[in-house]
Amino acid sequence: MATDPYPDTARHAHVVHALGARIVDGSLVPGTPIPIEEQLVNELGVGRSAVREGVKVLAGKGLLETRRSAGTRVRPRESWSLLDADVLSWRFGADAQAGDIRVLADLRVALEPGAARVAAERADAAAIQRIDEALAALHATADDPDPFIDADLAFHRAVFGAADNDLLLYIYDMISIALRSVRQVHTRSVAHNKETLPNHERVAVAIRRRHHRKAEEAMREVVEVARADALHC
Amino acid sequence: MATDPYPDTARHAHVVHALGARIVDGSLVPGTPIPIEEQLVNELGVGRSAVREGVKVLAGKGLLETRRSAGTRVRPRESWSLLDADVLSWRFGADAQAGDIRVLADLRVALEPGAARVAAERADAAAIQRIDEALAALHATADDPDPFIDADLAFHRAVFGAADNDLLLYIYDMISIALRSVRQVHTRSVAHNKETLPNHERVAVAIRRRHHRKAEEAMREVVEVARADALHC
DNA sequence: GTCCGAACTTCATCAGATGAAAGTCTATGA
DNA sequence: TCATAGACTTTCATCTGATGAAGTTCGGAC
Numbered sequence: 425m426a427t428d429p430y431p432d433t434a435r436h437a438h439v440v441h442a443l444g445a446r447i448v449d450g451s452l453v454p455g456t457p458i459p460i461e462e463q464l465v466n467e468l469g470v471g472r473s474a475v476r477e478g479v480k481v482l483a484g485k486g487l488l489e490t491r492r493s494a495g496t497r498v499r500p501r502e503s504w505s506l507l508d509a510d511v512l513s514w515r516f517g518a519d520a521q522a523g524d525i526r527v528l529a530d531l532r533v534a535l536e537p538g539a540a541r542v543a544a545e546r547a548d549a550a551a552i553q554r555i556d557e558a559l560a561a562l563h564a565t566a567d568d569p570d571p572f573i574d575a576d577l578a579f580h581r582a583v584f585g586a587a588d589n590d591l592l593l594y595i596y597d598m599i600s601i602a603l604r605s606v607r608q609v610h611t612r613s614v615a616h617n618k619e620t621l622p623n624h625e626r627v628a629v630a631i632r633r634r635h636h637r638k639a640e641e642a643m644r645e646v647v648e649v650a651r652a653d654a655l656h657c
Numbered sequence: 658m659a660t661d662p663y664p665d666t667a668r669h670a671h672v673v674h675a676l677g678a679r680i681v682d683g684s685l686v687p688g689t690p691i692p693i694e695e696q697l698v699n700e701l702g703v704g705r706s707a708v709r710e711g712v713k714v715l716a717g718k719g720l721l722e723t724r725r726s727a728g729t730r731v732r733p734r735e736s737w738s739l740l741d742a743d744v745l746s747w748r749f750g751a752d753a754q755a756g757d758i759r760v761l762a763d764l765r766v767a768l769e770p771g772a773a774r775v776a777a778e779r780a781d782a783a784a785i786q787r788i789d790e791a792l793a794a795l796h797a798t799a800d801d802p803d804p805f806i807d808a809d810l811a812f813h814r815a816v817f818g819a820a821d822n823d824l825l826l827y828i829y830d831m832i833s834i835a836l837r838s839v840r841q842v843h844t845r846s847v848a849h850n851k852e853t854l855p856n857h858e859r860v861a862v863a864i865r866r867r868h869h870r871k872a873e874e875a876m877r878e879v880v881e882v883a884r885a886d887a888l889h890c
Numbered sequence: 891g892t893c894c895g896a897a898c899t900t901c902a903t904c905a906g907a908t909g910a911a912a913g914t915c916t917a918t919g920a
Numbered sequence: 921t922c923a924t925a926g927a928c929t930t931t932c933a934t935c936t937g938a939t940g941a942a943g944t945t946c947g948g949a950c
Contacts, residue, residue, distance in 0.1 A: 436713060440717070455798055464850060473706065476706070476710060477709060477713040480710040480711075480713060480714050481716075481717035483714075484673070484717050484743070485717060485741075486742075501823070505740075505741055505742065505827075506823055506827040507738075507740045507827055507831075508738055508741065509738065510717070523765065527823065527824055530775050530779070530820065530822050530825070531824050531825055533775060534768065534771035534772045534774065534775045534820065536771075538766065538767035538768055538771045539767045541766075541767065542763050542767045546763070589741055589763050589764060589767070590734070590739060590760065591740065591760055592763070592764055592767055594738075594739040594740055595740065598740075620724065638801055651793075653771070655697050
């Protein structure tokens, strides 16, 4: 437990990452107590304050629970803040499980068509322009795998942004944290990229025309293709 | 800044709530520095450790940012963990803004139909049974405003649960935190409740028959009616 | 075998000291 | 006048020690 993946960051942040990553990847099992403060001080090479601050941060994310005299234990998974940026990056960061890929793909299928629909209802001129710009970037980078990933994420973010809903946008930002890690593994081919362009175009056009049903349908096509790809590879 | 809404809880939790609530409700403006540690110690009546632990928890939720010698300041809203349980309850807890009601209603419209669709794809027998039980509870409590709210939340949760997707279920749990606070204000009439029963029934039937399109359509009807109600009142 | 209490464990909290980094002020020189 | 280097100040970062509180464990009395 003495690995040190975050050398120069703040001491308490080191504690957060060291314990958080182990909890999320399953090395520390829910219900079991983690080592006592003194032991963590030794294993992590930091002082008691740093350990306590780190543990409190993880408790704030629902991963840990401290009880006086009864030790600190890992909370059940249902209590975790699954859409916390740190928790997500620990979960999808290293090497995502197959089940997690499915969860992510299903989430997009569940969410993005509806988001596109609301975007079509709420988009103002500026939002529509941002979508159009993102679409142009998508076309411009279709031959370049890496920039295309960024452009794709930016396009979807522009759509969510058009819905004028900070909660929705937050959810997308968290999805994109996971997507970005996963995509680096499942980099799709240039041919694939070009196939998705017309569907993205349809999304943009439908939103521009405030046609919610079409926006939703087009986005569903996009994310269902993405899901099929993700589950095949 | 010396209010004490959490008398018997842990000292550091008191700090978290005192500062967190003020940040989310806008009393502490993003970009501005909060009082220095020593002052917080005096104002909140706790020791430095408690202040530091509380501040670290809020930093973990993206609300604060500490910089050595430069003080601790409120981070911009875009950095906040908007789907954190605490942040949500501070936002929707006291008296929700009209804009927040709209955001919540739109989020449901964007999300729930898609979730019902995925539920229809993924539901197993046990999940379907839970939905049916929740539906029965909904019918049974239609005349009782308060229990009906619980039954309604339980029904929607059962649908999300059927999608077999922990991220989706987490999002719903966070929505329900907000919904529960808001509904206590906008308690709907018994007549209203009875009107929504057939739509809920259609959702359950469609999922049972694994008819995703119908499940989605029926759920859209439910949440669009709810949105119209919320925005009128 | 059950119940009570003492000893022990472990987190909770406060307080003090030291350090590091960033900002502020001042004096100097051009 | 203005720029700049260096000293000073502020404020968070971290470690350590001491005390307290609340469970847990274990032994003894019955």
